[in-house]
């Protein structure tokens with residue numbers, strides 16, 4: 001299976017922030033969830049992948065090509081929704097289709113109209129009268145109508161109600177049925193990623209913490225709950241983070257089966273992606 005995106009050793013320096021040695025792969029035919037706290041570097045990485053930023057080191061390949069030098073050609077094969085994507089307020093869906101057909105050689109007006117129908121988007125209403133959910137659906141429809149091989153979606157489902165998000169997740173799953181199609185999806189809604197992502201890349205303070213299959217993450221990471229005194233006696237080798245309440249401690253561990261084997265009496269639960277992010281955000285990784 002070819003990779004849709006390969007990022008190797010990406011560095012990007014801003015005055016107060018750096019992406020440091022960011023590497024991960026989005027395999028063809030898969031959905032990669034891209035997670036991290038606010039300001040972790042997701043959008044900076046995504047813009048680098050799209051060739052929209054000058055980077056300070058590393059290499060990026062998108063569908064086997066260089067995103068800067070081959071940007072126009074790659075643009076025909078990628079559908080993009082960036083955080084805060086919008087259209088001119090007076091434009092109607094049918095105007096957007098007319099404009100996009102001039103920009104994309106493979107723009108498919110019928111496909112656009114059929115996604116609009118599926119999402120109940122009116123063709124005649126101006127964009128300024130669209131609700132937030134309608135705007136998000138229109139952005140996704142516009143990203144899909146030229147039959148891209150790769151979707152790059154930065155917070156495309158944020159602020160949407162569960163019904164609209166579920167419709168979008170269904171669409172993502174349909175999209176990757178074809179092995180040539182892949183999605184890079186940044187989201188703070190980790191439960192959505194638990195539903196659809198094949199892989200998760202976690203970025204924290206500009207560095208990749210892990211990039212793994214979702215199944216490995218859910219199988220390996222765990223939360224141990226025990227009394228503080230018991231927690232202090234545990235071997236620290238597998239402990240990544242700790243949260244204390246008055247009497248008890250919660251520990252994030254990176255090898256739940258091994259911890260359960262070593263300490264049979266102790267309660268270990270599967271860690272959710274939210275658990276993992278929360279422990280890391282509280283400084284576990286920096287410690």
Ligand SMILES: Nc1ncnc2c1ncn2[C@@H]1O[C@H](COP(=O)(O)OP(=O)(O)OP(=O)(O)O)[C@@H](O)[C@H]1O
Pocket residue numbers: 014015016017036037038039040041042043044045083
């Ligand atoms: N043009 C810029 N100039 C200087 N700093 C920038 C610029 N763009 C982003 N940054 C900084 O880079 C850091 C990472 O920002 P980025 O938008 O990549 O984070 P993010 O993970 O997408 O966050 P969020 O989840 O809040 O969207 C932040 O500290 C931000 O202030």
